[in-house]
Amino acid sequence: MTAAVATEAGDERVARVGPLTRLLLKPELGALLGAVLVFAFFALLSGVFRSASGVANWLDPASTLGIMAVAVALLMIGGHFDLSAGVQTGTAAITSGILTTYYGVNTWAALALSLLLCLAIGFVNGYLVVRTKLPSFIITLGTFLMLQGLNLGVTKLVTNTVQVNNFDKIQGYGVLKAIFASEITIGGAPFQIAIVWWVVATVIGSWVLLRTRFGNWIFAVGGDLTAARNVGVPVQRTTIALFMTTSFAAWFVGTTQIVRLTSIQAQAGFGQELIYIVAAVIGGCLLTGGFGSAIGASIGALIFGMTSQGIVYAGWDADWFKFFLGAMLLLAVLANQYIRRFAEQSRR
Amino acid sequence: MKTLYRVGASVAALALLVTAAACSSENAVNRDDDDTSGGGGGTYGYRIAVVTHGAAGDAFWSIVKNGVEKAGTDLGDTITYSSDGDPQKQAQLIDAAVNQKVDGLVVSMANPDALKASVEKAVAAGIPVITINSGASRSAEFGALTHIGQDERVAGEAVGTELKNQGVKNVVCVIHEAGNVGLEERCAAVGATLGGQLQNLQVDINNLQAAQSTIKAKLQSDTAIDGVVTLGGPVANVAAAGITEAASSAKLATFDLNAEVAKAVQDGKILFAVDQQPYLQGYLAVTMLTQYKANLNVLGGGQQVLTGPALVTKENAAQVAELAAAGTR
Numbered sequence: 001m002t003a004a005v006a007t008e009a010g011d012e013r014v015a016r017v018g019p020l021t022r023l024l025l026k027p028e029l030g031a032l033l034g035a036v037l038v039f040a041f042f043a044l045l046s047g048v049f050r051s052a053s054g055v056a057n058w059l060d061p062a063s064t065l066g067i068m069a070v071a072v073a074l075l076m077i078g079g080h081f082d083l084s085a086g087v088q089t090g091t092a093a094i095t096s097g098i099l100t101t102y103y104g105v106n107t108w109a110a111l112a113l114s115l116l117l118c119l120a121i122g123f124v125n126g127y128l129v130v131r132t133k134l135p136s137f138i139i140t141l142g143t144f145l146m147l148q149g150l151n152l153g154v155t156k157l158v159t160n161t162v163q164v165n166n167f168d169k170i171q172g173y174g175v176l177k178a179i180f181a182s183e184i185t186i187g188g189a190p191f192q193i194a195i196v197w198w199v200v201a202t203v204i205g206s207w208v209l210l211r212t213r214f215g216n217w218i219f220a221v222g223g224d225l226t227a228a229r230n231v232g233v234p235v236q237r238t239t240i241a242l243f244m245t246t247s248f249a250a251w252f253v254g255t256t257q258i259v260r261l262t263s264i265q266a267q268a269g270f271g272q273e274l275i276y277i278v279a280a281v282i283g284g285c286l287l288t289g290g291f292g293s294a295i296g297a298s299i300g301a302l303i304f305g306m307t308s309q310g311i312v313y314a315g316w317d318a319d320w321f322k323f324f325l326g327a328m329l330l331l332a333v334l335a336n337q338y339i340r341r342f343a344e345q346s347r348r
Numbered sequence: 349m350k351t352l353y354r355v356g357a358s359v360a361a362l363a364l365l366v367t368a369a370a371c372s373s374e375n376a377v378n379r380d381d382d383d384t385s386g387g388g389g390g391t392y393g394y395r396i397a398v399v400t401h402g403a404a405g406d407a408f409w410s411i412v413k414n415g416v417e418k419a420g421t422d423l424g425d426t427i428t429y430s431s432d433g434d435p436q437k438q439a440q441l442i443d444a445a446v447n448q449k450v451d452g453l454v455v456s457m458a459n460p461d462a463l464k465a466s467v468e469k470a471v472a473a474g475i476p477v478i479t480i481n482s483g484a485s486r487s488a489e490f491g492a493l494t495h496i497g498q499d500e501r502v503a504g505e506a507v508g509t510e511l512k513n514q515g516v517k518n519v520v521c522v523i524h525e526a527g528n529v530g531l532e533e534r535c536a537a538v539g540a541t542l543g544g545q546l547q548n549l550q551v552d553i554n555n556l557q558a559a560q561s562t563i564k565a566k567l568q569s570d571t572a573i574d575g576v577v578t579l580g581g582p583v584a585n586v587a588a589a590g591i592t593e594a595a596s597s598a599k600l601a602t603f604d605l606n607a608e609v610a611k612a613v614q615d616g617k618i619l620f621a622v623d624q625q626p627y628l629q630g631y632l633a634v635t636m637l638t639q640y641k642a643n644l645n646v647l648g649g650g651q652q653v654l655t656g657p658a659l660v661t662k663e664n665a666a667q668v669a670e671l672a673a674a675g676t677r
């Protein structure tokens with residue numbers, strides 16, 4: 001494009017667009033409309049779904065999923081996947097559980113150590129990705145399988161069974177419970193504190209993405225790697241930091257789980273990594289990177305939570321559960337894409 | 349990057365220091381002080397292959413494996429344990445054992461048809477085969493010596509009858525692994541003798557927190573439900589929590605055991621648990637193969653040897669709890 005043409009037509013990148021189009025172009029808008037539809041649908045079908053206790057119940061699975069989805073969305077905007085994110089939640093919980101209940105490590109030290117372990121896994125994931133230039137899909141698939149084996153092997157070796165239990169008998173459990181798994185009663189229904197952490201994660205994620213230099217780097221790295229490098233974005237550091245962020249979220253969610261259930265299974269978290277990615281994609285993240293939002297991912301998690309519990313409230317046959325879930329998610333993504341395409345066309 | 353490395357190194361050093369300084373025995377609530385591994389000293393020296401369909405990480409199969417390995421140590425046999433949930437891969441594992449000319453073979457048959465050729469190949473090669481856990485109806489047909497296990501139908505019917513006696517009329521049966529034949533069979537059998545209503549509910553064993561919410565949602569949406577049946581220990585525990593949270597008065601019964609289930613039975617949160625004694629399935633199979641090789645003894649006389657259902661109720665839960673924690677019940 002020559003300068004003359006640009007001046008004549010006006011630079012399309014700075015062209016003025018109407019407020020409606022600008023709104024429609026936001027990645028999370030389609031997801032938001034989807035969420036409203038899903039809510040209305042199930043609220044009509046079931047009275048319990050829209051009651052306080054019903055809301056508390058579907059916000060609960062959405063919250064831990066949402067915390068992960070925000071981190072995974074940042075990573076996806078940065079152009080990468082982390083298939084080891086699900087199993088890392090298990091790794092975090094198993095590490096804390098074994099260190100305390102079998103090796104007698106001080107509770108806080110054990111939590112710090114499992115956090116360090118997760119951050120180290122995130123670092124290795126990121127480091128290998130930037131050094132080898134292999135797709136993060138392959139690198140983290142390797143980590144995923146290794147951790148899956150380690151979680152099982154170590155748990156079996158130490159406990160002789162495949163679960164670590166009695167976590168509620170360790171020192172300071174009361175404090176942990178208050179931080180990670182207490183309940184707040186609103187309207188007579190118990191809301192998990194994880195919902196608060198979910199909101200906090202979403203706010204921080206959005207702020208970082210939209211208001212900080214690091215956020216710009218994330219979009220730049222995921223959008224066009226070479227261009228980002230040419231304008232001086234520290235590509236390697238950004239990528240590694242994103243993987244470590246995902247690991248941090250996995251540690252947080254894993255800790256929530258062991259504190260709440262007081263025990264953890266060796267296979268905890270297997271398969272959940274795909275659900276995190278699904279939530280981020282429903283929320284408007286592109287699989288190719290460079291586009292998406294933290295709040296969108298959170299709404300994606302909300303849709304997933306409402307759908308998975310709504311199907312039960314609606315009393316549909318359990319055999320078809322996964323089909324309904326898949327169909328709902330597909331519809332949400334399609335609606336999202338349709339709205340964005342519509343908005344992009346009307347801009348021209 | 350250099351700064352990152354330096355930070356990493358100091359963090360690792362700090363971690364080591366913290367661990368060294370922070371070990372206190374008060375936190376080690378799960379550590380066994382006394383070594384319970386006894387026995388040993390057998391000198392049979394047979395090589396026995398155990399090939400199951402249990403997924404790695406399945407609590408149930410880890411107990412079977414513990415039983416198999418203990419029998420191996422006790423009798424002085426060499427055991428190779430392998431497993432794969434995919435029937436075709438399981439068949440390949442059996443073929444591999446046959447190629448190695450093992451002295452005996454233990455197989456679980458969740459999908460008998462897929463394993464037919466492989467098991468018959470083993471029998472034709474003169475390797476004694478014992479089937480365990482599932483596949484009872486086809487065991488003799490394939491030429492196995494005997495079958496050791498719990499009949500899912502018998503166990504499910506026992507649960508249904510017991511619940512009926514407790515006045516339960518409307519049961520939700522929680523399936524934690526979609527498409528598992530054995531689990532479906534259990535639920536159907538519970539319904540057969542319950543004489544009331546039974547519906548299935550699907551949850552994901554790998555996300556127990558969500559499973560708890562789902563069970564809670566079911567109880568909230570259908571308040572007529574007065575009974576919950578779970579098909580595995582970990583699910584039973586979250587179901588108990590879900591029932592409490594939903595303020596439901598539904599009675600809870602479960603298949604399969606772990607330490608927490610035993611504790612919950614003791615506390616009255618779970619009515620009873622059906623134990624099919626997986627440890628025994630593994631231990632007995634190896635023992636019987638060894639005795640067959642050494643002395644041509646066979647147990648069961650062509651009938652399957654039942655290891656369950658053994659009901660764990662409030663009366664005997666305390667003793668079982670300790671054994672469950674050790675991975676043998």
